[in-house]
Amino acid sequence: MHVLIIIPAYNESENIVWVVENLRRVCPQFDYVVVNDGSSDRTAEICRQHGYHLLSLPVNLGLAGAFQTGMRYAYMYDYDAAIQFDADGQHQAEYIEPMAEKLSRGYDIVIGSRFLVGKKPHTARMAGSRLLTWTIRVTTGCRITDPTSGMRIYSRRMIREFATQINHPPEPDTVSYLIKRGAKVAEIQVKMNKRRSGESYLSFSRSIGYMARMGISILLVQPFRGSARPLKPPERAGKKESAVCR
Secondary structure, eight states: OOEEEEEEEOOOOTHHHHHHHHHHHHOTEEEEEEESSSOOHHHHHHHHHHTTOOEEEEEHHHHHHEEEEEHHHHTTTOEEEEOOOOSSSOOOOGGHHHHHHHHHTTSSEEEESSSSSOOSSSHHHHHHHHHHHHHHHHHOOOOSOOTOOOEEEEOOHHHHHHOOTTOOOOSSHHHHHHTTOOOOEEEEOOOOOOOSOOSHHHHHHHHHHHHHHHHIIIIIIGGGGGOOOOOOOOSOOOOOOSSSSS
């Protein structure tokens, strides 16, 4: 498969070299691109110094804008699949090839789940994750054990969707919406690291607010979103599996 690894990066100067060098060591068969999201630190400068593949946005667009920029690049250059990969060192490159292999079985989205095997810890954040799992299952019939995981690989027709539809942020409510339109979703078990350096913008209070917004969106907004028209068939027919979720 012709796979593009999309690395949205905002103020990740302390982490970006380790992330890219590790990707190049573990997954030399796959292409990558760093999408510098208007960083105010030296992220872009460091990428240029190292000769990394870089798309540099002049202003900060947020994760959705940076991710869509990467998907438009993938669409323009006709990639078979594209994976969202964190620039903070949390995602492990060793899982990219197994996720791509799973995708090749006829799925549209494969999610790297921390909880496919084993139980979620009993914390406030995981309570929010359980709520999102429940709302997606109630509205789509699909059980996603780790709905907030940012490590997701997308098929060709998903690349087209994200590249051409501005209202498709890489969030759980969009995944729910795409399932309703016929997207086939699977998960594989992964482990994730702690952020290597720096602090996440997602504080405890922001996490709670995020979970609440996603839950409300899935339950109350998505049923009225664009009439949930069916997705276009994939441009290249692959091996099909009957189940929507695995």
